[in-house]
Amino acid sequence: MxxxxxxxxxxxxxxxxxxxxxxxxxxxxxxxxxxxxxxIELGARDLRVxxxxxxxxxxxxxxxxxxxMALALEEIMGDRLDxxxxxxxxxxxxxxQKIHLLEAGHPVPDENGLAATRRIMALAEQSDEQxxxxxxxxxxxxxxxxxxxxxxxxxxxxxxxxxxKQKTTGLLLACGADIEEINCIRKHLSMIKGGRLLSRLxxxxxxxxxxxxxxxxxxxxxxxxxTCADPTTFADAFEIIKKYSIDEQxxxxxxxxxxxxxxxxxPETVKEGSPELELTTNILIGTNLQALDAAAxxxxxxxxxxxxxxxRIVGEAREVAKVLAAIALDCAAQATLAEPPVCILSGGExxxxxxxxxxxxxxxxxxxxxxxELAHHRELAGHLSFLAGxxxxxxxxxxxxxxxxxxxxxxxxxxxxxxLQTYLENNDSYHFFQQCGGLLLxxxxxxxxxxxxxxxxxxx
Numbered sequence: 001m002x003x004x005x006x007x008x009x010x011x012x013x014x015x016x017x018x019x020x021x022x023x024x025x026x027x028x029x030x031x032x033x034x035x036x037x038x039x040i041e042l043g044a045r046d047l048r049v050x051x052x053x054x055x056x057x058x059x060x061x062x063x064x065x066x067x068x069m070a071l072a073l074e075e076i077m078g079d080r081l082d083x084x085x086x087x088x089x090x091x092x093x094x095x096x097q098k099i100h101l102l103e104a105g106h107p108v109p110d111e112n113g114l115a116a117t118r119r120i121m122a123l124a125e126q127s128d129e130q131x132x133x134x135x136x137x138x139x140x141x142x143x144x145x146x147x148x149x150x151x152x153x154x155x156x157x158x159x160x161x162x163x164x165k166q167k168t169t170g171l172l173l174a175c176g177a178d179i180e181e182i183n184c185i186r187k188h189l190s191m192i193k194g195g196r197l198l199s200r201l202x203x204x205x206x207x208x209x210x211x212x213x214x215x216x217x218x219x220x221x222x223x224x225x226x227t228c229a230d231p232t233t234f235a236d237a238f239e240i241i242k243k244y245s246i247d248e249q250x251x252x253x254x255x256x257x258x259x260x261x262x263x264x265x266x267p268e269t270v271k272e273g274s275p276e277l278e279l280t281t282n283i284l285i286g287t288n289l290q291a292l293d294a295a296a297x298x299x300x301x302x303x304x305x306x307x308x309x310x311x312r313i314v315g316e317a318r319e320v321a322k323v324l325a326a327i328a329l330d331c332a333a334q335a336t337l338a339e340p341p342v343c344i345l346s347g348g349e350x351x352x353x354x355x356x357x358x359x360x361x362x363x364x365x366x367x368x369x370x371x372x373e374l375a376h377h378r379e380l381a382g383h384l385s386f387l388a389g390x391x392x393x394x395x396x397x398x399x400x401x402x403x404x405x406x407x408x409x410x411x412x413x414x415x416x417x418x419x420l421q422t423y424l425e426n427n428d429s430y431h432f433f434q435q436c437g438g439l440l441l442x443x444x445x446x447x448x449x450x451x452x453x454x455x456x457x458x459x460x
Contacts, residue, residue, distance in 0.1 A: 001458040003407060012302065013295045013298045013302070020294030022447055027285065036051045037049065051080060051132070057081055060084050064139055067086065068094055070099045071094045073099070073134060073209075074098055081098055084134075089104070089394075090106075106143040108169050108173075116144070131205070132205050137222060139392065142224040143169070148190065149190055150191070158257050160254060164253055172185065176244070183221050185241070194232075195226065197226040198276040204279070208282045210283065212286065213450055219282050227282060228280075229277060234268065237258050286447070291347065291449050308346075310348070311347040314348055316350065321373070325369075340457045340458055342455075347449075347451060358427045358428020361390065361396025361429070362395065364429035367405045368405070370386045374410060382407045385456045387402065390450075391449050392448040393444045400433070405438070413432070413436055418432060
């Protein structure tokens, strides 16, 4: 078996994973309207909602995968849906009939996101005890719902501006903070996140369909937990900016706000036991683990022995790649996991600490680091092919979902005189793979359940 076949197999395995966590499919297959009853049956979850209790039913939400969720909801609810509003990343759209769709910036929030969030908050405040709000939430919601916080501190109002929040988000992305750390700070610089949306919705009842893009599927971290209790505190947020030594780089108003919150001068986010939590139900509709299961099934169908390592990969992307490459090389050399052909799968969300001036994303950086490991073991590299891909189709600020790593790419790099280590040190994985033909280009997938990593090992 050659690299061409393995790349075809990797692409098909990745597409099978995406199909499993297609949020449109998840909703239309597991949520049904029968008369006045909305029936939700997802795994062990069996929920029935009597719609006769409500005079008005509206939708709202945000995230990179929210548009297909809204399309499914319109199809399911028909005339029972009175309208709504969602916010998506630029280009991640669908043609909707009743739910208004707005596009905004991600991962750094922009003015369109700010305007959209204000409209969503106004819609929330119009809801009453005879309103059912159906929230559609996926990864990306944090950046797409920016409503910077303001509070009175020591008799003086401290208000965070969008520009200050943008700068803080950029610093967090560049320093290597993971998504939970970034969301902790986002929640404490926001008037909507960390359960605060529920305070605006009360006394309305809300039903929230959530697609997970965080390792471990913590509801409080997905889109910064706008509809659930927040276990993090201002003190945690302040410690994070100190941990990464950006406490002197964040805007002074941000530092002052977090400091004031840490000493109890600003009210905390919503915590367990808060009364507004009794008015909401959160339903998880898709996860990275489900995507891995589908990938494993497709790999088996194609003749590989699938091995699922974990759905909880975190850490520095280039270091994670070294570990995954080491596992695969051992398997290729000594069949340590199983006799080839083998498919080794993992998922999660590593991070990149930006040290250079190049362009890339965590998956492309993983693939480049993996390729560097293969370069040290060319006698085995011909039996391995690797793919790292973002399930949302956007890896970092690029048009690629990720990249491949195999012997063919090593040979292309040699022919073109490309020095792998130089590109890796400059965080310039995108331009490396662009020249070698190793990019995974899917376009927006309209789903989002973290990343997938897959190695195929053949026996030839």
